[in-house]
Amino acid sequence: MIIVKLQGGLGNQMFQYAFALSLSKNKKVYFDLSFLNKYNLTTTNFTARNYELSIFSNIKQRFANSIIIKLIKENHLIYRALKKYLLDIHIIYEEVNANELPSYHIVYMEGYFQDERYFKNIRIELLKKFKFPELSGDGRSFADRIKTTENAVSIHVRHGDYLHPITSAFHGVLSVQYYQEAIKIVSDQIAQPQYFVFSDDPDWCKTNLAFVKNSILVSEKNLQNWEEMYLMSLCKHNIIANSSFSWWGAWLNTNNDKIIVAPKNWFADQPSSIIPPEWIQV
Numbered sequence: 349m350i351i352v353k354l355q356g357g358l359g360n361q362m363f364q365y366a367f368a369l370s371l372s373k374n375k376k377v378y379f380d381l382s383f384l385n386k387y388n389l390t391t392t393n394f395t396a397r398n399y400e401l402s403i404f405s406n407i408k409q410r411f412a413n414s415i416i417i418k419l420i421k422e423n424h425l426i427y428r429a430l431k432k433y434l435l436d437i438h439i440i441y442e443e444v445n446a447n448e449l450p451s452y453h454i455v456y457m458e459g460y461f462q463d464e465r466y467f468k469n470i471r472i473e474l475l476k477k478f479k480f481p482e483l484s485g486d487g488r489s490f491a492d493r494i495k496t497t498e499n500a501v502s503i504h505v506r507h508g509d510y511l512h513p514i515t516s517a518f519h520g521v522l523s524v525q526y527y528q529e530a531i532k533i534v535s536d537q538i539a540q541p542q543y544f545v546f547s548d549d550p551d552w553c554k555t556n557l558a559f560v561k562n563s564i565l566v567s568e569k570n571l572q573n574w575e576e577m578y579l580m581s582l583c584k585h586n587i588i589a590n591s592s593f594s595w596w597g598a599w600l601n602t603n604n605d606k607i608i609v610a611p612k613n614w615f616a617d618q619p620s621s622i623i624p625p626e627w628i629q630v
Contacts, residue, residue, distance in 0.1 A: 351412045351420070352457040353380040358400040358573060359592025360460055362478065365401060367461040369477065370470050375455070378412040403574050406477050420456050462592060462622045464599065478600060480578040487575040490544070490566055494582045499541045501534055502583040503527065503560070504594035507549035522589055522611055524556050529630045530587040530609040531560060537607055544583060546576045546594070590614045595622065 352368040354361050368377045381399055388396050401407055420437060438452040441459045467474060483491055494500045507521065534541055543563040547553045550567045557563065566579060573593070580586060580597025585607040588594035598608045608627040614620035623629055 349378060349453065350375050350455045350457065351378045351380050351416070353383055354399065354401070355383045355397070356460065357395075357397050357593065358403075358577065359594075359596050360462075361399075361401050362596050363460060363462050363592060364457065365407065365477075366467040366470075366474055368457055369474070370467040371455065371457075376410060377408070378410045380412045380417050380456075382414070382417055400574070403481055404478055405481070406479050416454070420454075462595075462620070464624050465621075475600065475602070478596075480574060483575055483578065484571065486569045487571055487579065490569075490571075490579050491582055493564075494544060494579060497542045499538045499585070500583040501538075501541045501543050501585040501587065502580040502594070502597060503531075503543050503545045503557070503563070503587045504580065504589045504591065504597065505545070505547035505549060505553055505557070506589035506591040506593065507547065507552060526611055526630055527557060527587065528559070533609055533628060533630070534585055534587065534607055538585065541585070544579065546580060546597075592622075598627070599624075 350368050350372050352364050354364055356364075365377070365379075379399070379401070384397055384399055388398070402409060420439065437454040437456060439456045439458065441457075505522070505527075531543075541562065543560050545553050545557060545560070545563055545565045545567065547565075547567050550565055553565055553567075566576065571579075577593060577597045577600075580594060581600035581602075583597075583601065584603045584605075586594070586598035586601060587609045588598050588611075590611045590613070595610075598606075598610075601608075608624075610623045610627045610629055612623075612629040614622050
């Protein structure tokens, strides 16, 4: 059995599931929702998240027993002995090779695992698992337009909780200059790009991305979050933010000739291996 602690929004939960699935072999994957259930209220410096993988009908919705979760997290000497010798539980916080796991009865995963090397070997399977539901009427209209546009390019602007001083100090907020450079890279390589803009701050986009020619602000419509990720994945090329949300929009893009532009500094002051080597970093 593999139990993965889910935390963060849709993009982060997809990273956590993807790594768990890559390790699973014949083991079943269960979700630990205790973090999401405990921190389910938004505060001034914390954004509450919900369980979001339920949108994917191809993912088995299995949830870990609360007693097992309590046992795993309890650090008393007696509990540690039970975990090690009776239940044979192994806890991982970072990359591990699947070949190291068969001897363990229960594997508990806690982390973000934001690196495609953890699951690149099961890309085809993940493309099937992350099959989106039917789009809404507005979503279908955008999808039809994207599919019939020769060079559709998504642009993602992530603000929201990133604008809070505490969050901003950790993640950083991308500048207009980043988008200017990214758009130049794309426009130098493809003819007549049509940009589709996605953002949780559409007013900022109207003011600061006014220089982008041939652009459509998708987020003016009241689409669900997953619909916007799905629409990003339908674009032929992607300009992403330092956000796992648009990372997955780009990764799920199946265009073999896609151009992906991503920020070099994913976090404000620490390196990250989240960007695949073939993506262009600015």
